[in-house]
Amino acid sequence: MAEDRKPEWSDPNEPEKFSTVIKKGEEQEAQSAIIEKDVVYRKRQSKEPSVEELVAGVLSGNRGQLARAITLVESNAEQHFHKAQELLQKLLSNSGKSIRIGITGVPGAGKSTFIEAFGMFLCDLGLRVAVLAIDPSSSLSGGSILGDKTRMEKLSRNPRAFIRPSPTAGKLGGVHRKTREAMLICEAAGFDVILIETVGVGQSEVIIRDMVDFFMLLVLTGAGDELQGMKKGIMELADTVLVHKADGANKVKAEQTRKEYSRILHFLQPATKGWSSKAYTCSSLMGEGIKEIWDVIKDFEEKGKSSGVFAERRKGQQRDWIYSLITDQLHYSFFHHPDVKLKLPQLENEVMAGEKTAATAVEILFNAFLTDKK
Ligand SMILES: Nc1nc2c(ncn2[C@@H]2O[C@H](COP(=O)(O)OP(=O)(O)O)[C@@H](O)[C@H]2O)c(=O)[nH]1
Ligand SMILES: [Mg+2]
Numbered sequence: 001m002a003e004d005r006k007p008e009w010s011d012p013n014e015p016e017k018f019s020t021v022i023k024k025g026e027e028q029e030a031q032s033a034i035i036e037k038d039v040v041y042r043k044r045q046s047k048e049p050s051v052e053e054l055v056a057g058v059l060s061g062n063r064g065q066l067a068r069a070i071t072l073v074e075s076n077a078e079q080h081f082h083k084a085q086e087l088l089q090k091l092l093s094n095s096g097k098s099i100r101i102g103i104t105g106v107p108g109a110g111k112s113t114f115i116e117a118f119g120m121f122l123c124d125l126g127l128r129v130a131v132l133a134i135d136p137s138s139s140l141s142g143g144s145i146l147g148d149k150t151r152m153e154k155l156s157r158n159p160r161a162f163i164r165p166s167p168t169a170g171k172l173g174g175v176h177r178k179t180r181e182a183m184l185i186c187e188a189a190g191f192d193v194i195l196i197e198t199v200g201v202g203q204s205e206v207i208i209r210d211m212v213d214f215f216m217l218l219v220l221t222g223a224g225d226e227l228q229g230m231k232k233g234i235m236e237l238a239d240t241v242l243v244h245k246a247d248g249a250n251k252v253k254a255e256q257t258r259k260e261y262s263r264i265l266h267f268l269q270p271a272t273k274g275w276s277s278k279a280y281t282c283s284s285l286m287g288e289g290i291k292e293i294w295d296v297i298k299d300f301e302e303k304g305k306s307s308g309v310f311a312e313r314r315k316g317q318q319r320d321w322i323y324s325l326i327t328d329q330l331h332y333s334f335f336h337h338p339d340v341k342l343k344l345p346q347l348e349n350e351v352m353a354g355e356k357t358a359a360t361a362v363e364i365l366f367n368a369f370l371t372d373k374k
């Protein structure tokens with residue numbers, strides 16, 4: 001037990017004159033209690049919710065838990081991966097009830113502005129709208145999240161809407177795995193419409209096409225040359241081409257451009273069986289053509305559901321999901337294999353110098369990759 005002491009400046013000859021004592025050791029005890037309390041408090045603050053808590057939270061439409069669930073699937077940590085899969089497994093039977101819409105176009109085509117206008121229109125109809133983004137450049141440049149957030153200012157404040165910027169690529173699957181899983185979680189949380197924005201460069205539009213029911217391409221006017229140069233491939237993916245920014249002095253031109261696109265679409269392979277893709281004009285700034293696009297999408301959904309094409313596509317997408325994950329995993333584990341990482345720069349130089357064929361270099365790399373796997 002602590003020994004009681006008088007302060008040093010009290011008179012040792014007259015101890016009773018000073019009634020206060022210092023209890024040695026008590027201060028220490030009190031302090032450690034404070035520290036402990038603080039640790040407990042901090043632990044409670046950063047405590048990760050359990051899978052059950054997340055499932056219950058998502059299903060009840062709790063936005064905080066929804067955001068946490070998506071953060072979990074976006075995490076690059078291995079222990080989170082397994083927890084995320086457990087969560088998805090539990091939510092899977094509650095997903096699939098929304099209409100999934102992909103929106104692509106070159107940077108500056110107005111995709112984010114369109115989503116703001118279209119999303120607000122849908123919210124006003126009483127629908128709940130989730131917006132996800134895939135930005136293939138985001139893992140390199142840090143993304144255009146800031147730009148998008150300011151473009152979707154009204155929508156981001158709407159209680160019926162939920163906006164999630166692009167995840168970054170990493171271990172155990174690229175951005176598309178994360179986007180697909182975020183989409184399933186949003187569906188389980190009761191969102192009626194999922195809008196996925198992607199920059200139309202390279203492969204991302206093909207990836208999104210494989211994830212959505214309806215796919216639209218936003219284009220600009222005065223694109224005569226661009227139209228010629230535009231890859232037939234991307235137009236063949238589109239269920240609708242939207243000639244955007246059809247306002248002011250641009251209105252007449254937009255109508256001409258619409259006709260040109262319609263003519264081309266007419267000769268192309270349809271993106272969806274039984275559906276003929278057409279071109280429309282739209283101005284997100286003026287709010288024109290927004291309702292018409294929704295009518296087109298509703299018509300598309302109705303026709304696809306009665307013919308069975310809608311369900312058939314979704315089934316095919318579920319199957320393809322396996323293969324895209326396999327590709328992801330292989331890609332990741334190959335390029336992160338220590339021996340491959342070690343040997344690759346040297347082999348690259350040798351191939352560039354013409355000392356080795358690419359096939360020989362790849363064989364060496366695969367041997368290194370597979371040695372410990374046999
Ligand atoms: N005139 C006009 N400009 C628009 C319209 N929609 C977007 N813009 C402008 O186009 C620019 C790019 O828009 P943004 O939504 O960021 O394009 P994104 O890169 O495709 O997402 C912005 O300066 C917008 O204000 C529209 O309907 N009419
Ligand atoms: Mg954008």
